Amino acid sequence: MAELSEARKRANKRWDDKNKARKLYINKRSTTKSFILNLATEADLEQIEKYIEERRSNL
Template identity: 45%
Template sequence: MSKVSESQKRAIKKWEEENKDKKRYISHRARARSFLRDHATLEDLEELEAVLLERRAKLNEK
């Protein structure tokens, strides 16, 4: 078990406060990947494929 120094804890907290949107994005992405990898059923995957196609098309329009 590694210990984190107080200065490292402060640096982490500072980064998290300055990068709330990025932290939220990373968290959402990690949860989505975890769901897909560990919990999604075939039905879930089929539904998500449709959502992905729609999202990809929307992003390609920009």
């Protein structure tokens, strides 16, 4: 994979600086998906389902 140009690095940094909340959202969503698909036990999944139900009722 090619290294990013300096211009691309600066553009990425500008986007990151202007979109901190969006970047945090994307990172947390990715972490959650990875946990569920790769590490969660059956007990974890049952608890997550309860969290989802609770969240849906609060939306």
